[in-house]
Amino acid sequence: MSGMLQQEDKDQLLKWIGGRRKFALLYKISRDGCSAPIFHSKCDNKGMTVTVLYNNNDTVYGGFTAQNWTNANNGYVLDPKAFLFQLKQNGNWSPKQFLVKPKKNADAIYCHSKYGPVFGNGYDLYTFKGRVIASNGVFNLNGDCSLSCTYEMKDTDFDSFANGNLSVKELEVYQVDECDMNDPLDVPWRKTLEFTTKIMRELKEELVLYTPPKQLKIRQTKILLIGQIGAGKSSFFNTVNSIFRGYVTSQACSGTAEHSLTTQFRAYQVRNGPSGETLNFRLCDSRGLEDDQSIESQEMCYIIDGHIPEKYTFNPSVPLNPDTPGFLKAPKLKDQIHCVAFVLDASTVDVLSEKMLKQMRKLQDPMNQRGIPQVVLLTKIDKVCEPLQHDVGLTYYVPAIQEHVDRVAAMIGLPRSHVIPIKNYESERELDTNVNILTLLAMQQILHFADDFLFNYLDDLDTEMLGKLSIVD
Numbered sequence: 001m002s003g004m005l006q007q008e009d010k011d012q013l014l015k016w017i018g019g020r021r022k023f024a025l026l027y028k029i030s031r032d033g034c035s036a037p038i039f040h041s042k043c044d045n046k047g048m049t050v051t052v053l054y055n056n057n058d059t060v061y062g063g064f065t066a067q068n069w070t071n072a073n074n075g076y077v078l079d080p081k082a083f084l085f086q087l088k089q090n091g092n093w094s095p096k097q098f099l100v101k102p103k104k105n106a107d108a109i110y111c112h113s114k115y116g117p118v119f120g121n122g123y124d125l126y127t128f129k130g131r132v133i134a135s136n137g138v139f140n141l142n143g144d145c146s147l148s149c150t151y152e153m154k155d156t157d158f159d160s161f162a163n164g165n166l167s168v169k170e171l172e173v174y175q176v177d178e179c180d181m182n183d184p185l186d187v188p189w190r191k192t193l194e195f196t197t198k199i200m201r202e203l204k205e206e207l208v209l210y211t212p213p214k215q216l217k218i219r220q221t222k223i224l225l226i227g228q229i230g231a232g233k234s235s236f237f238n239t240v241n242s243i244f245r246g247y248v249t250s251q252a253c254s255g256t257a258e259h260s261l262t263t264q265f266r267a268y269q270v271r272n273g274p275s276g277e278t279l280n281f282r283l284c285d286s287r288g289l290e291d292d293q294s295i296e297s298q299e300m301c302y303i304i305d306g307h308i309p310e311k312y313t314f315n316p317s318v319p320l321n322p323d324t325p326g327f328l329k330a331p332k333l334k335d336q337i338h339c340v341a342f343v344l345d346a347s348t349v350d351v352l353s354e355k356m357l358k359q360m361r362k363l364q365d366p367m368n369q370r371g372i373p374q375v376v377l378l379t380k381i382d383k384v385c386e387p388l389q390h391d392v393g394l395t396y397y398v399p400a401i402q403e404h405v406d407r408v409a410a411m412i413g414l415p416r417s418h419v420i421p422i423k424n425y426e427s428e429r430e431l432d433t434n435v436n437i438l439t440l441l442a443m444q445q446i447l448h449f450a451d452d453f454l455f456n457y458l459d460d461l462d463t464e465m466l467g468k469l470s471i472v473d
């Protein structure tokens with residue numbers, strides 16, 4: 001059963017309390033009974049709490065304390081942060097905060113086993129003692145409300161604070177706990193589309209209709225996946241492929257192995273389930289990077305320039321060279337790589353070796369020279385953040401992921417917007433809309449970047465043509 005406190009109430013209370021915090025309902029008299037022992041059993045030693053009363057006139061008021069409630073009968077407790085508040089008055093939004101008087105803050109709350117929540121000495125807001133039985137859904141609380149003893153009420157009296165009575169339909173106590181990095185934010189840290197089946201269908205359709213810029217007369221855009229062994233390169237292809245096939249497939253071998261399972265260069269095709277037609281992009285799965293078995297710069301140049309033959313088997317001791325059988329001597333635009341995706345395991349970025357980082361940065365040189373756009377696919381976000389195991393739709397709401405994205409962007413030297421968090425299919429048997437959307441968004445962004453590269457190429461061609469024309473002139 002959830003509490004009656006609305007989001008706007010919580011937002012207002014948090015403005016007063018400060019910090020990023022969440023509310024957890026501890027006690028609710030209509031559910032738990034209005035009794036001091038029950039209140040103490042549920043609310044003692046929970047840190048910051050807010051006590052909220054709802055009366056029949058639709059006035060909502062209460063008190064906040066940063067101190068523990070206890071039943072040790074210690075009496076008054078010092079709390080300079082305590083305050084009374086009103087959120088609604090006769091149904092109207094009327095947020096008011098009444099601070100504890102600095103000279104009286106030693107009496108901010110009163111803890112006693114026989115009493116419910118009590119604020120102030122006098123008492124400013126004393127809710128109930130012993131046990132109160134409801135009559136027709138109303139609790140006529142047996143406390144007292146002698147305002148202005150300990151709290152600064154300005155012009156607010158009992159009438160305007162609580163309609164001059166302590167009859168309530170509800171009293172709730174919430175714990176106000178600090179949020180951790182895994183608690184989703186209310187607004188996303190990166191603007192994103194809504195995760196709905198409609199959006200998923202639209203994104204899918206967009207990719208089905210995707211073609212590289214027509215003037216270039218190439219059918220497919222080529223994307224290269226690079227990263228450490230086990231980072232999730234093959235799984236990423238499998239995930240994309242699964243979405244279009246309509247069920248979870250594992251065409252590319254994936255798994256953890258000491259050495260790279262993928263030793264062949266494969267430019268995978270993605271087929272659209274219903275028609276079986278290939279889509280207009282290819283995902284190239286290369287050999288996994290290892291600490292002591294890197295891909296040499298020269299070999300990387302051959303790969304991105306399109307000299308590498310399909311199904312070429314990598315041999316770390318003999319790098320690809322012009323004498324390799326099948327080596328494409330004069331590759332065309334269609335053979336080249338148009339966007340590179342570095343695949344990084346989010347759950348191990350903390351322990352990424354300096355050696356590996358250096359390797360990746362070195363591989364970026366030839367890409368930068370050629371103006372090839374680069375992104376990072378940050379995989380396994382479900383391993384970084386527990387809530388994402390159940391719902392990856394929260395990805396753009398979880399600060400822990402934002403933190404990882406920022407860190408990786410700085411490590412690889414790319415803008416943050418080029419780091420894309422994803423979750424691959426690994427043990428699932430069924431497709432999941434949110435996993436699909438995250439993957440489709442990644443593919444959409446990659447293809448936009450690839451198109452930027454291709455349009456630049458087109459611009460250069462046009463300039464060249466103009467240059468030739470002007471010579472003729």
Ligand SMILES: Nc1nc2c(ncn2[C@@H]2O[C@H](COP(=O)(O)OP(=O)(O)O)[C@@H](O)[C@H]2O)c(=O)[nH]1
Nearest residue numbers: 229230231232233234235254255380423424426
């Ligand atoms: N939990 C989780 N596991 C993943 C994810 N992506 C890949 N894996 C697992 O990580 C392991 C290595 O993946 P693989 O695709 O073979 O990595 P590759 O060496 O880069 O091709 C496999 O066991 C995958 O099931 C992911 O997003 N989440």
Ligand SMILES: [Mg+2]
Nearest residue numbers: 233234261262
């Ligand atoms: Mg692989």
